[in-house]
Amino acid sequence: VKDYLFKNCENSGFCHRNKHYADQISSLGSEYKSDYSIDANSVEVISGPDKFFIQGQIVKVLPNLPEEKVVLPLKISVLEGNNIRIQVDEAKREAINIANKFINHQRYNETSNWAFVNQELQYVKTEDADLKKSDTKFSITYGKSKEYVAELEFYPIKLTVYHLGEAQVVVNDRGFLNVEHWRPKDANADHLSPQESDFNMFQDDFKDSKEDSLPLGPESIGLDFTFKNFRNLYGIPEHADTLNLKDTTESNNPYRLFNVDIFEYETDSRLPMYGSIPLLLAVKPALSVGLFWINSADTFINVDKSNSTKDSKTHWVSENGVIDFIILIGSTPAEINKNYGAITGYTQLPPLFSLGYHQCRWNYNDEKDVLDINSLMDQHQIPYDTIWLDIEYTDSKKYFTWQEDKFPDPEGMLKELDLTGRNLVVIIDPHIKTGYDVSNQLEKKKICMNDPSNSSYHGHCWPGESVWIDTLNPSSQSFWDSKFSWDKKNKFTGGESTNLHLWNDMNEPSVFNGPETSSPKDNLHYGGWEHRSVHNIYGLSFHEATFNSLVKRLDGHTRERPFVLTRSYFAGSQRTAAMWTGDNMSKWEYLKISIPMILTSNVVGMPFSGADVGGFFGNPSKELLTRWYQTGIWYPFFRAHAHIDSRRREPWVPGEPYTSVIREALNLRYSLLPVFYTAFYESSTNGSPIMKPIFYESLNNLESYSIEDQFFIGSSGLMVKPVTDENANDITIYIPDTEIYYDFTNGDLSKVGWYNVRKPGYIRKDVTLHDIPVLIKGGHIIARKERYRRSTKLMANDPYTIVVALDKYGHAEGNIYIDDGESFGYSTSGESINVHIKYSKDGLTAHVNGSNKEYINSLGNIGIEKIIIISPFKLIIENPKLKINSDWSIQIILDIEHDEL
Template identity: 60%
Template sequence: MNLWLILSLFTSILAVKDYLFKPCEQNGFCNRNKHYSKNVESSPYNINEINFNSEGNFISGIIHKSLPSRTVKLPFEISIIEGNFRFKMNENRQDINSIVNINRYDETPKWAFINTTNDQFIYKNKEIIYRDHKVAVQFNPVKFTFYYKGKPQLIINDKHFLNFEHQLLNDSDLLPFESTYNTNSDDFPDSKNDKLPLGRESIGLDFTLLEFNHLYGIPEHADSFSLKDTSNSEPYRLYNVDIFEYETNSKLPMYGSIPLLVTSKPEVSLGIFWVNSADTYIDINKGKDSSLVHFMSENGILEFIIIIEEKPQLVNYQYGKITGFSTLPNLFSLGYHQCRWNYNDEGDVLDIHSKFDQFEIPYDAIWLDIEYAENKKYFTWNKETFPNPEKMMSVLDRTGRNLIVIIDPHIKTGYQISDELLAKEITIKDSQNSTYFGHCWPGESVWIDTLNPNSQSYWNNNHLQFMKNNKNLHLWNDMNEPSVFNGPETSSPKDNLHFGNYEHRSIHNLYGLTYHESTYKSLINRNSNIRPFILTRSYFSGSQRTSAMWTGDNMSKWEYLKISIPMILTSNIVNFPFSGADVGGFFGNPSKELLTRWYQTGIFYPFFRAHAHIDSRRREPWVVGDPYTGYIRDAIRLRYKLLPVFYTSFYINSINGTPVIKPIYYENLDNGDIYDIDDEFFISDTGILVKPITDEAESKVNWIIPDDSIYYDFTNGVLSGVYKDREYGLGDIPMLLKGGSIIPMKLRYRRSSKLMKYDPYTIVIALDKDGKAYGELYVDDGESFNNDHAFIKFKFENKKFSYCIDGDYLFKLEKLIINGITVTNFKNNTIVDFDIDYHDEL
């Protein structure tokens, strides 16, 4: 690949160009489904056969699609999976002479789900009854009405948008309101070579949400937290792509996809999990009394799961039982990460490392982008710039620091790794079943097919040899959408083939998940007792089990700081809490004020990393100079003081899915004014309420208090009097603490989280109106899968402080801060007759 072509490809993707990405009207399946929804008058689908098995755990049958010349039979199955309604509909396709697997792709649950079980339910008089749930089944046409606690909450196919594009036997094998647009070809300029060997095979379905007007989820989009009405605009699109300098307030697809839409109202919360990994659009129409959601996917079986519970946290819990909860991460990974593209050599890395200590700023990991490898050949080191990486890592390890390097799925042709991938036939194939060659950062590349089970042992061996015994070396999986510079929409051609001869169009959105999960398994193979840390850019439902994510290539502008909060909130409410945005912005050069405010926001991202483009000026915390360096140092130190809060929050999330950063509407579903608030949030259930300043030259914060509880000023992590309006200078981090909360902190400065291990705890107590408060703390070794731990519950009642410990892991209490007053003269675990009222102003 010559230099001109490399520069041409690079330049072409440096900024978002809308014409590179398919709008709905030019994307065959979306165009056809929109045409269908506008023209259908009555649904042609009806249930003809139904059987309820004797064990009471599934219904099977046949849905008939009535055509003018014949009837298409579509097998379906209904079950209750982990307490939630599940529907699947497939198609028996006729064999054709094709390399491609003709069966509709039905293996998305294999990657997205954990081991699940079906529950028993009652089916009687066309009603499915399960606990407080009832589903009324209408046979002709097919319709499902969901009841919860006796009231209807959701209707499926009420608008007759159910559209299952059957295998065409001839050109006239269609209904009058079905379209043939791009059935066998693709006229979008960037994907005109797509062969579409199976023709049209899309699916679509409508969901009518009764009295629900606030919808959330379906990441990833750089848009508001509350989903917008798309009646007069593009639908939201889920299609994992490498989108440079993405725009804010946009429905364009991004790097990841989680097809879970959630909604809440007083006493009822609901989730729609669209179990499909193909290109997908979601249309939303918000009416006065209900909302209409229209899902459309390019192919695959029709499968969805409905979750209906009383509270949004219970939707998180139910979804987590299906797709798994986040594994409790390494403690170090919750600290501060320093990254740029690229640190030049070993001397550069160690200089940055030493300057953190010089300026007394804690950090836990330094990162290396693609330039560390020899000619961008992964699993190698550039011998000129990194001649002794083991020695470099040992220096970092002395103060508990870690090194994280990038390994992407594109493998440069012409060296041992790619040669062996070819020899073992574990690459992604083209439409003719030969290895696909495309272009990415190394030039001509091949891609490992991590859907192929034969790839895992090879991946294990490569990681074992490359990582050796470097216990503080961890991994970054980028470009795994997959990004293909010369591919359609900067990604893999949809007619490429994966293991089982399934087309890439069927699995596109889960490829990134298969890649980072393969890496996870390789790290477990390397050391089965240490929790791996992996950062992924591309993700799907289930990615939360094995990785962290970040919001990709943002820009050093105020609007990107502002949009990062709703983006990360969205990730949290769909059970992917370990998320963050590049602090400072990846592209460009932030002003000193913007950089400061971004750090003050970033300390609350569950994943806290600064990152910058190779052409950006250096911007490590000390570069900007005082007073800004001092403000940034204070912010990073506050993150470390709060590490016990974040670690405990991640532990709670790992067992029940509670978001690590939580929207304020979770706190009070009866307050209709707070459902759309996306610029402030709670840290889990700790009572810490945060509202970062994300506007230039702003010092005023207009707090939205979600309930009638008392709130205390907690600015910069210092508890003072009852909250009052105040100005926040550039050195101030706006925080409140809800009355009734007890939070654990570690206040001593250490250079890394590992060096904090034996430090004692300071317990901060904010009393409610009745003089009571409660809190929790989880403690373990911070890195292994060992079960040794302590879970501590704190209580303050009747002017007495006490705590109980489940487990015997080390816990040392240094002092208490009660409504801002420090107490150190306590014995054992009790304070008697602490004389302070909740309303005391200090």
Template identity: 40%
Template sequence: MWGKIKSLFSSESQKEGAAEEEGEKPEDPPTDQEIVEKLEKGEEEEPKKEKEEDSDDAGMWEETFKTHTDSKPNGPTSVGLDFSLPGFENVYGIPEHADSLKLKTTDSGDPYRLYNLDVFQYELYNPMALYGSVPVMLAHNAHRTLGIFWMNAAETWVDISSNTAGKTLFGKMLDYVQGASEIPQTDVRWMSESGIIDVFVLLGPSPSQVFSQYASLTGTQAFPPLFSLAYHQCRWNYNNEDDVLSVDAGFDEHDIPVDVIWLDIEHADGKRYFTWDPNKFPNPKDMLEKLAVKKRKLVTIVDPHIKVDSGYKIHNEIRSKDFYIKTKDGSDYEGWCWPGSAGYPDFTRPEMRSWWASMFAHDQYEGSTENLYSWNDMNEPSVFNGPEVTMHKDAVHQGGWEHRDLHNLYGFYVQMATSEGQISRSGGTERPFVLTRAFFSGSQRYGAVWTGDNAAEWDHLKISTPMCLSLGLVGISFCGADVGGFFKNTEPELLVRWYQIGAYQPFFRAHAHLDTTRREPWLFGEDNKQLMRTAVRQRYALLPYWYTMFYHTYRTGEPVMRPLWVEFPEEVNTFNMDDEFLLGKALLVHPVTEQGARGVQVYLPGKGEVWYEVHTRQKHTAPLSLYMPVTMSTIPVFQRGGTIVPRKDRVRRSSSCMHSDPFTLYVALNAQNFAEGDLFVDDGHTFNFEKKKEYLHRKFTFAENSLMSRCADPQGRFETQSWIERVVILGAAKPASVHIKLPDGNESSLDFEHNAETSVLTIRKPAVNVASDWIIYLR
């Protein structure tokens, strides 16, 4: 067909040229309709034989940019669709972009681009493509929320325009003159280079219903092992085994908890993944076992570019099984990356993913143990000598699919295979932990993501909040930014503020570039060390709440870290806010992101809602905008009235060491003297909560001056030694006495203390197992 169309234009051009030579007026070129009619009737003129041969040349559609050529063997294609959203002027989503939470109109600039790329020092407030792509947009107004899921993994552009519903230009002018009201409208154009139109409209109408509808299509966030919600220490690179163990010991010496230490590319033998540098890491099992004694883990990087080396087992097996992606000519595709010349496995092939998963078995990954986990980087995929530092679009996957058709899925498949490898090595019992840089819709099922190679700058600290919020809205709750900034050396104030924010973002990892100075918290002076230590310990105290939130997002798809409008959908003031956020329903966090800040303007949402400052216990009634002075010690954090937050205030060196420790319940009363919350407890690392129903889910309710603990899910059973150590009630009047009643009818009095200035009641040692039913009465 393309040859026929080209021959039509060629013959018409020849006739036009001849007419000009004879001084005749050239005929008008054929219209599109005339071309179609000629094709249908078979009336196209036959060009000379050599011209016909030219039209069939394989390179007739190829394009060249700089030194790269895209052959486009199937010709140019594209698909697109326009959506008009009357009544909506706020749209969100389509990560990943380093931009504000609310998406901007693109009338005067480039559209938002979705094309996974290895971007070096990305620009802020820019629609440029970054490491991951989730083609999901949410629209929200005071009456409803809806979503659009454009299921296409090719390069995609999203154009956004602000308009007025159902109005012509004349109509708008007339409304302006008459002072009539207008209905806002957002117009969205989706354009993808290839594929088909496969789109889902999520009708809501509430935010939680949109999250549920999207989760029914792509799945919910995987329920992570507890240790992965704790603190991670990373840099490119810890030099050797002694360095790793020295850092590990440093956290103990300075009484800072840590759960995971990370190794970047220099740990491997010549960047050959699944190996260890024999000089730097001669005894990796011994190193891992020393970490395991302290209940700590190690993460190693496993990238998908495989060094072309006949002495490398991984390369030889992939080549012998013919699992590499091919060039358009059928040879193995090779590009340049960290190890030099590298091949790229075709992770779209199920048999390739199964083989990759088998490489994580302990008898295949030499030196590995059960406390070793994985990090997939450079999986956009990154090709240093490729167009835009990625793979050529005309590379070929199994089934003849061009890379252009599924580019944004590559990292998704890499993380999937790695996750399956961790599960299979344990016989299906242990939950995996895999961090990925590249992602797509559905990546939430396989682990965590981070925002890529940021910089040690205040603006990068600030942008981490809207970037994580955008990811949460499209299902990826387990996200975070490199604490301290990846590029450049950081200053102490910036690093402290980053720890204070990172402690309230879902994935909490410090990371730094090879050329930066060392960043361990104890290297910045005693005062700064204590500030960072406090931030990390706050994270550990809140791990029961984090874990329970992730259980809920696993069940419902609702984001853990969420914009204010998700909880207060009718409150217009919140629609454009991205400098503060909610963790679940209970906690509101306002980061400090300005250098030398002495105060921040905080907005507390909800008509008649009560909010308590976590650090001072001061009570505020919303809606309220207030200026809060800040010091270097804390950032503003509030607990919402009507909620109960479980904590473990005995912080130890790792989360697993706290497994059987007691809980403290923080009960924040609302204006009706009511509060509720819950707690999910299991072993913290296996699938037994699902396969064997080995878990506890407790429901706590405070009403009519009594606090009740009841089973929230009778299907679950789990034995634990943890007990309730304290109950702290915010906004409570002083009672005459406090009693606890157990299921056997026995009732006993409890010690308590009341602070009249802050209206905080502290009940000491109820001393009941967290799995039991009980009622505490205030009389």
């Protein structure tokens, strides 16, 4: 990575200033008297049938201008799900007299419009919260049993959230609150407090950023949050870093959230990457807290765990926008996931095919190449669902065109793929080459991202000179829709094909000649907003537009659910897209880091995530490639991809024994699709992780909080420890609790190995190249489909095998979610079933939940061919002649006494 191309805190104007400010305040200690206070008289409660909030004013005094006061309107709301939201704006920016009349000079406050699933947030009812106000503070008691209290002190300003009387989060604990209010450039000196630096307030000295005109001068916001008795923090992706967040004070290298096309990124780094989700989770055994910082500008987060207390102290600074954050609080991280999802939306239930194997490469060269790969998969009996086309399919990188001599008949190609249920994903990026009809129309309709003079911005990307569609502009959607229209003559979409899906890349946006390889920050978007305000949501706005267009395109056809992959993302992206971790390398360390990266994505509500299997840059050794497949089958989004300069590496390329080992891994993924699909269904209703950190299931065991090379799959009880070391002969697996874990290595149950430890710790296991170490935790029931088919669609009628893993007390239960995997019938007309299977001393019982009789009956030819009950002994019920769509129960009398184990 060329890290000198990217800003760090020292050479980023606003970060540098806020750090200076924080350092000054810290060194003054108790001598420091804050410039900020809350005007007690201004505080009032606003309540109505569907609103309930507290409003007031923060007043900032200017030491050099005693007669002037900066008024900062404050709003506090208590939302359903124990979420408390705080918003701070700046009054009086209307009066600003600035040269550029195109700029909207308000503080940007629309990030939540993009991040939230529903703008109508559910407020707690007035009667469900107790309010108390005095001259010095204000407090709100909330929660089901009134277990939470938020107390706001007026001077110095401090907000403390208590759980059962114990402080959990303290906002502005260290007094780093900073709102750089508007001031004229020539009067700047008068507006500075003694603790402030004026570093790069009106110009930017950093390399390619020098041209930034900073028309509104300094606008940054900063605030500190102390998490009391929390040492384990998670989230705030995207970074190629550990699952458990690091202390960043020593390295002076804070986590940065700024979506960039980072070239050849390095592992163990706090550098920004392609996407960002400003959600931080703090977890301890009895309580979890989430901090959702709703800001889409360039942001740095300093994490301080070095202090002698048991607290974690964080300092958040953003380049501009309003202060807007939500503190979520609950007893478990899963509860935070659920409540965060209620605000930003849950991940879409993906089309089933997209949980199969994706075969990608930059590039499959032509139709023949695509169809050859398609049939080679069958010749080698490699199950797969989707083949991908990178940028070279286009005519000179002009999106929505095909390179005619190589792809003369896209519709025919799509049809041939469709014969065996296969799909095609093609790439479309937001940069549109200048000088052809698509960019001409964009410019004509004035829906491009503009330069500061409000004419369409021209920069460089893959096609050379390009314009960027401004998907923040509502008019862009209908234009975008027209490109994906359902029309026989729409050559781009293969006419009326339903197996074409989309890949949105380079949407950070990546601008090759721009500062930090992105858009100039003083570019303008719809509404006159500067790019600096909306930078981190641009990617989301783009992939969301694509998703919306595809939904419209497929509306009313057999396949209604689109699939979109995005590289750039923000909070809320989970509603419409899957993400991958971008351009990794064919090295072991990138295989290893993929796991904590994907786990982090799962922790912050973006579970449909994966890393390029095999590594994008370079040529993996056969062993690395094999191990990567064995790991990749557990990624929620499972795609192999390779750079144009790398050698071909489709599963049959490495030869034996590797090809067979890879095939076995793929077969394992396909056999467990019912588990993955069920996990996705659950996640789509409660935000739960698909690839789940170990600590989620062992909150009382602090040792498990940093395990990041091992994980669970949804709520299935499958616990995986992929082999990610070269020449590994053995592996250690962490058993986080005293439940029974059965050996499920390679999905093989022929040997019943099991572990039941007296206290949590590591067990050792020999491994060969063939082995994918998996355990299944006692107490779970999962369903598999064990027969090889060419694609997921072709598995629809195959029978299930039920695996029952008994816990220490002889109990187990689990769910199987089933629908058609492609339509919205599950949500519009209840076309789905949820089979609940339970094992107890009375036997094994299945109950089918579903509301649509017709749909339930349509599943009548799907059987259950085998039931495997594992306890320290194993019992197989062969060919029970049961159907998946009906209730049944089987009496089983086991001679062993479970509580004796």
